[in-house]
Amino acid sequence: xxxxxxxxxxxxxxxxxxxxxxxxxxxxxxxxxxxxxxxxxxxxxxxxxxxxxxxxxxxxxxxxxxxxxxxxxxxxxxxxxxxxxxxxxxxxxxxxxxxxxxxxxxxxxxxxxxxxxxxxxxxxxxxxxxxxxxxxxxxxxxxxxxxxxxxxxxxxxxxxxxxxxxxxxxxxxxxxxxxxxxxxxxxxxxxxxxxxxxxxxxxxxxxxxxxxxxxxxxxxxxxxxxxxxxxxxxxxxxxxxxxxxxxxxxxxxxxxxxxxxxxxxxxxxxxxxxxxxxxxxxxxxxxxxxxxxxxxxxxxxxxxxxxxxxxxxxxxxxxxxxxxxxxxxxx
Amino acid sequence: xxxxxxxxxxxxxxxxxxxxxxxxxxxxxxxxxxxxxxxxxxxxxxxxxxxxxxxxxxxxxxxxxxxxxxxxxxxxxxxxxxxxxxxxxxxxxxxxxxxxxxxxxxxxxxxxxxxxxxxxxxxxxxxxxxxxxxxxxxxxxxxxxxxxxxxxxxxxxxxxxxxxxxxxxxxxxxxxxxxxxxxxxxxxxxxxxxxxxxxxxxxxxxxxxxxxxxxxxxxxxxxxxxxxxxxxxxxxxxxxxxxxxxxxxxxxxxxxxxxxxxxxxxxxxxxxxxxxxxxxxxxxxxxxxxxxxxxxxxxxxxxxxxxxxxxxxxxxxxxxxxxxxxxxxxxxxxxxxxxxxxxxxxxxxxxxxxxxxxxxxxxxxxxxxxxxxxxx
Amino acid sequence: xxxxxxxxxxxxxxxxxxxxxxxxxxxxxxxxxxxxxxxxxxxxxxxxxxxxxxxxxxxxxxxxxxxxxxxxxxxxxxxxxxxxxxxxxxxxxxxxxxxxxxxxxxxxxxxxxxxxxxxxxxxxxxxxxxxxxxxxxxxxxxxxxxxxxxxxxxxxxxxxxxxxxxxxxxxxxxxxxxxxxxxxxxxxxxxxxxxxxxxxxxxxxxxxxxxxxxxxxxxxxxxxxxxxxxxxxxxxxxxxxxxxxxxxxxxxxxxxxxxxxxxxxxxxxxxxxxxxxxxxxxxxxxxxxx
Numbered sequence: 001x002x003x004x005x006x007x008x009x010x011x012x013x014x015x016x017x018x019x020x021x022x023x024x025x026x027x028x029x030x031x032x033x034x035x036x037x038x039x040x041x042x043x044x045x046x047x048x049x050x051x052x053x054x055x056x057x058x059x060x061x062x063x064x065x066x067x068x069x070x071x072x073x074x075x076x077x078x079x080x081x082x083x084x085x086x087x088x089x090x091x092x093x094x095x096x097x098x099x100x101x102x103x104x105x106x107x108x109x110x111x112x113x114x115x116x117x118x119x120x121x122x123x124x125x126x127x128x129x130x131x132x133x134x135x136x137x138x139x140x141x142x143x144x145x146x147x148x149x150x151x152x153x154x155x156x157x158x159x160x161x162x163x164x165x166x167x168x169x170x171x172x173x174x175x176x177x178x179x180x181x182x183x184x185x186x187x188x189x190x191x192x193x194x195x196x197x198x199x200x201x202x203x204x205x206x207x208x209x210x211x212x213x214x215x216x217x218x219x220x221x222x223x224x225x226x227x228x229x230x231x232x233x234x235x236x237x238x239x240x241x242x243x244x245x246x247x248x249x250x251x252x253x254x255x256x257x258x259x260x261x262x263x264x265x266x267x268x269x270x271x272x273x274x275x276x277x278x279x280x281x282x283x284x285x286x287x288x289x290x291x292x293x294x295x296x297x298x299x300x301x302x303x304x305x306x307x308x309x310x311x312x313x314x315x316x317x318x319x320x321x322x323x324x325x326x327x328x329x330x331x
Numbered sequence: 332x333x334x335x336x337x338x339x340x341x342x343x344x345x346x347x348x349x350x351x352x353x354x355x356x357x358x359x360x361x362x363x364x365x366x367x368x369x370x371x372x373x374x375x376x377x378x379x380x381x382x383x384x385x386x387x388x389x390x391x392x393x394x395x396x397x398x399x400x401x402x403x404x405x406x407x408x409x410x411x412x413x414x415x416x417x418x419x420x421x422x423x424x425x426x427x428x429x430x431x432x433x434x435x436x437x438x439x440x441x442x443x444x445x446x447x448x449x450x451x452x453x454x455x456x457x458x459x460x461x462x463x464x465x466x467x468x469x470x471x472x473x474x475x476x477x478x479x480x481x482x483x484x485x486x487x488x489x490x491x492x493x494x495x496x497x498x499x500x501x502x503x504x505x506x507x508x509x510x511x512x513x514x515x516x517x518x519x520x521x522x523x524x525x526x527x528x529x530x531x532x533x534x535x536x537x538x539x540x541x542x543x544x545x546x547x548x549x550x551x552x553x554x555x556x557x558x559x560x561x562x563x564x565x566x567x568x569x570x571x572x573x574x575x576x577x578x579x580x581x582x583x584x585x586x587x588x589x590x591x592x593x594x595x596x597x598x599x600x601x602x603x604x605x606x607x608x609x610x611x612x613x614x615x616x617x618x619x620x621x622x623x624x625x626x627x628x629x630x631x632x633x634x635x636x637x638x639x640x641x642x643x644x645x646x647x648x649x650x651x652x653x654x655x656x657x658x659x660x661x662x663x664x665x666x667x668x669x670x671x672x673x674x675x676x677x678x679x680x681x682x683x684x685x686x687x688x689x690x691x692x693x694x695x696x697x698x699x700x701x702x703x704x705x706x707x
Numbered sequence: 708x709x710x711x712x713x714x715x716x717x718x719x720x721x722x723x724x725x726x727x728x729x730x731x732x733x734x735x736x737x738x739x740x741x742x743x744x745x746x747x748x749x750x751x752x753x754x755x756x757x758x759x760x761x762x763x764x765x766x767x768x769x770x771x772x773x774x775x776x777x778x779x780x781x782x783x784x785x786x787x788x789x790x791x792x793x794x795x796x797x798x799x800x801x802x803x804x805x806x807x808x809x810x811x812x813x814x815x816x817x818x819x820x821x822x823x824x825x826x827x828x829x830x831x832x833x834x835x836x837x838x839x840x841x842x843x844x845x846x847x848x849x850x851x852x853x854x855x856x857x858x859x860x861x862x863x864x865x866x867x868x869x870x871x872x873x874x875x876x877x878x879x880x881x882x883x884x885x886x887x888x889x890x891x892x893x894x895x896x897x898x899x900x901x902x903x904x905x906x907x908x909x910x911x912x913x914x915x916x917x918x919x920x921x922x923x924x925x926x927x928x929x930x931x932x933x934x935x936x937x938x939x940x941x942x943x944x945x946x947x948x949x950x951x952x953x954x955x956x957x958x959x960x961x962x963x964x965x966x967x968x969x970x971x972x973x974x975x976x977x978x979x980x981x982x983x984x985x986x987x988x989x990x991x992x993x994x995x996x997x
Contacts, residue, residue, distance in 0.1 A: 058797075060801075106982060111797065113981050120974040121974075121978065124978075131967045138503075138508060139436075139503060139508055231410075231411065231440060235440075237409065237504075245742075245805050249806070274415075282817065284809055284810075288806045288807065288809035291803070292787065292806040292807060296787075299795055369922055371816055371821030372820075503967055530966060530967050531966055532966075532967070534923075535926070537719055539715045539719075540958040540960075540966070541961055543708055544962055560823045563918075564916060564917065571843055572841065588822070588823075592825045592917075
C-alpha cells in the first residue's frame with residue numbers, strides 16, 4: 001500500500017493505460033463482460049463508500065437506489081424513448097430524490113437505527129417494484145430496453161459498453177475525489193469523527209448528511225441506468241437485500257473511507273465468484289468465507305490504512321461501548 | 332501489499348485455468364441452471380437429466396463420431412448471472428448450443444445475448460409466452476401458459492370436476508402472474524366464475540391468512556398456481572382448516588415430491604401433465620429407473636423435459652451434420668414429431684411446442700391417469 | 708373470519724416472538740445487530756427434522772435437538788464473528804455476520820441437499836372448535852411452549868446470578884465489567900441462549916408448516932428482526948409483544964387488503980416505529996438520536 005502511495009503517479013498512469021487498451025488486449029467478450037461488471041460495481045461501491053466511509057452514516061440498503069435508477073431509466077426509455085445520455089443524470093437525480101425522501105425523516109437517527117431504516121427502505125422499494133404492475137410490470141420485468149446511441153450509431157458490442165462504463169467510472173471517481181477533498185468533504189469527515197463536536201463548531205450537520213446521502217445515491221442511480229441499458233432487461237429480483245449486502249461487502253473488504261478501497265473491493269468480490277465457477281456448488285460458500293477471512297486477517301480492508309483502523313479502535317473505547325442504547329434485555 | 336499481489340495472482344491464475352478449453356474431438360453443450368440458490372433443487376434435476384442423456388448418446392457412439400460433453404454453469408436463478416453465463420458460452424467456440432435456464436426471467440435476460448451471437452437457447456421449462464418469440468434462436472419445449480391455462484379451465488375445472496366457481500392463489504413471480512392471467516382469461520371466456528385472486532410472495536410459508544380470506548368467498552374449487560413445494564404446504568393448510576374444497580393446479584405441481592410433502596392433504600388434487608411416472612411406455616420407464624439410480628429420487632416433469640431437450644438437440648445436430656451453430660438452429664426449428672419421453676415434439680414457427688396433456692388425480696397417495704388427451 | 712385470523716395470527720406471532728426473543732437477547736449482550744440469526748433458526752429446524760426422521764424422536768427430544776444444535780452454532784459464531792471484534796468498528800462485525808450467513812446458507816445447501824423436506828406433524832392433526840373458530844393442537848402447543856420458555860427465561864434472568872450478569876451486561880457493558888462481570892464469557896452465554904431459543908423456534912417453525920428448507924433462514928431472520936424492532940430491539944418482553952403484534956398484523960392485513968401489500972406495510976411500520984418510538988412498545992428510552 002505504501003509503495004503505491006509513494007509512486008502513485010506511475011501506478012495510476014500504468015493502470016490507466018491498461019484500462020484503456022484492455023478491450024484490444026483481450027478480445028474475448030466474456031472477459032470484457034466481467035470487466036464491465038467490475039467497473040459497474042466499482043461505481044456502486046464508491047457511491048456507497050461516500051455515504052458509509054465519509055460521513056459515518058450506515059447505509060445497508062443501497063440496492064434501493066440502484067433499483068430506482070435502473071427502473072427510472074427502463075421506464076423512461078421504453079415508454080418515452082429518452083436517450084441513454086439524457087437518462088444518466090435523470091436516473092441519478094431520481095435516486096437522489098428517493099434518498100432525500102428517506103433521509104429527511106431518518107437522518108436524525110443514530111447509527112444502527114438509521115441502518116435498519118435503510119434496510120426497510122430497500123425492501124419497500126423492491127416490493128413496490130414487484131407489485132406496482134401498471135408501472136413496472138411487476139415480476140415480469142421490463143424487457144426490450146434499446147441500445148444507447150452515439151450520433152445515431154447504436155452501441156451494441158461489449159467493448160463499446162466497456163468504454164462507456166470506463167468513462168462513467170473515471171468520472172465518478174474523479175468527482176468523488178474532488179468533493180471529498182473539498183470543504184464539503186472535510187465537513188463530512190468532521191461529522192464522521194465526532195458529530196457533536198462538528199455541530200458545535202458550526203457545521204450544519206443535518207444538511208451535510210443529507211447532501212452526502214444525495215451525492216452518494218446519485219451515482220448509484222447512474223449505475224442503475226447503465227445496468228438497465230447494458231442488460232436490456234430489468235426485473236425486481238436483481239435488487240434484493242443480498243445485492244445491497246454484496247455492495248457493502250465490497251466496500252468493507254476493500255477498505256472503507258478510502259477512495260481506492262471500494263475499487264479493490266469491487267474487483268476482488270466480482271472476479272472471485274467468476275473465477276470459481278468451476279466449483280459451482282461451492283461458489284457462494286467461498287464468497288462467504290472470503291468475507292469472513294478478510295475481516296479477520298485485515299479488518300480495515302485490503303486498501304484501508306492501519307492508522308485509520310487504530311483510530312477507530314481508540315474512538316470506540318472512549319465512546320459509549322454499545323451502539324444500541326436501550327434499557328437492556330429486561331426493560 | 333504482498334498479500335494483495337499474491338491474492339490477485341491466484342485469482343488470475345484460477346480464472347485462466349478455468350477457461351482452458353478441452354480436446355478437439357468433443358462436442359460441447361452448455362447448461363445454464365440454478366445449481367445453488369433458491370431454485371437449487373430444480374437445477375440439480377436438470378444436471379442429472381442432461382448428463383443422463385449425454386451418457387446414453389456417448390455410449391451409443393456419440394454424435395458425428397465425437398463424444399459429447401456438457402458444461403454446467405450456475406445461474407443461481409439470477410437473471411444477471413444467466414446473462415453472464417450466456418456471454419461465456421457464446422464466447423467459447425467449442426460450445427455449439429445451450430440448454431437452460433429454469434426460470435423464464437433468466438431465459439429472457441440471456442436471450443438477447445444468445446440471439447446476438449447466434450447460439451441456440453433451448454429451455455426445458457420456460458413457459459412464458461414471450462420467451463420463444465423473442466428470438467430466432469430461442470426454443471422452449473414445455474409448452475406455454477397459452478395452452479395450459481385454457482386446458483386447466485376447460486378440461487379440468489369444467490369438464491372433469493364440473494365446477495362453477497373457482498378461486499385462484501398464485502405465487503408472485505413472473506411464472507405465477509402469467510399462469511394466473513391465462514387461467515383467468517380462459518375462465519372468463521368459458522363462463523367459469525373466478526371468485527377471488529390472491530398472490531403470495533416467494534419464500535412465504537404461511538398461507539392461512541390468505542386461505543381464510545379466500546374461503547370467505549365460497550368458491551367450489553381452488554386453483555393453486557405454484558410449484559409443488561408451496562402447493563403441498565397450501566394443501567396441508569387447507570386440510571388443517573377443515574375446508575372441503577376441490578383442488579386443482581397446473582403441471583408445475585406434478586411430481587412425486589408433491590405426494591411426499593403433501594401426504595393425504597393432496598388427496599383428490601387434479602392437475603395436468605405430459606409426463607407420468609406410471610406411463611406404460613418402456614422408454615419412459617427406463618428413463619425413470621436410470622434417473623432414480625443417479626439422483627436417488629424420482630424424476631419430475633422438469634427432469635423429463637431436460638432429458639428430452641438434450642435428446643432433441645442431439646437429433647438436430649445429427650440432422651444438421653455439422654457443429655455450425657446456425658445450422659444446428661435451423662435443424663432444430665425443423666424438428667417434427669420427435670419421439671421424446673414427454674411425448675411427440677414439433678416446434679411451432681416461433682420455437683414453442685403446443686402440448687397436449689393427460690389429466691392426473693391423486694388417488695390413495697398415488698397419481699392416477701384419468702384422461703389422456705396426448706394421443707389425440 | 709376475523710376471529711379465525713386472530714387465532715392464526717397469535718399462533719404465528721408466538722413463533723415470531725420466540726425468534727425475536729432470541730434476537731433481542733443476542734442484541735442485548737452484543738450491543739449490535741446480527742444478520743446470522745435466520746441461519747441459526749434454520750440449523751435448529753434441520754436438527755429437529757433429522758431427530759424426528761432418523762432418530763424417531765418425540766416432541767421434546769426434537770426440541771432439545773434444535774436447542775442443542777443452535778447452542779453449539781452459537782459458540783462457533785461467537786468465536787468467529789463476535790469475540791474477535793468486541794472493540795472493533797461496528798461495520799466489521801456486521802459484515803462478518805453477513806458473510807457467516809452466506810456461508811451457512813450455502814453450506815447447508817451443499818451438505819443437506821437443496822430440497823424442501825417434509826416434517827411430520829409433531830402433535831398430530833387434532834383441533835378444537837370454539838364456535839366457528841378452529842384452533843389446531845399444534846397452535847396450542849406452540850403457544851404453550853413459548854409461554855413456558857418466557858417463564859423459564861424470566862426465572863433465569865431474575866433469579867440467578869448468571870441472569871443478573873446478562874441483564875447488567877445488556878444495560879451497560881462497561882459498568883458491568885467494573886462490577887466484576889466477565890464480559891466475554893457472559894456475552895457468549897447470552898449469545899448461546901439467544902441462538903438456542905432461535906433453534907427452538909426453528910423446530911416449531913418446521914413442525915408448524917411441515918417443511919424445512921435450507922433457504923428458510925432469510926425470511927425467518929427478517930421476521931425476527933421486525934418483531935424485535937417493534938418491541939424495542941433488546942427488550943425481551945417487548946420482543947414477545949412485538950412478535951404477537953406482527954403475527955396478528957400480518958393476518959389482518961391480508962384480511963383487509965391484498966397479501967402483496969402486506970410486506971410493504973410491515974416495513975413501513977418498521978420505519979415508523981424506528982422514527983417515532985425506537986425504544987419500541989415497551990422499551991425505555993435511551994440515546995437513539997443525536
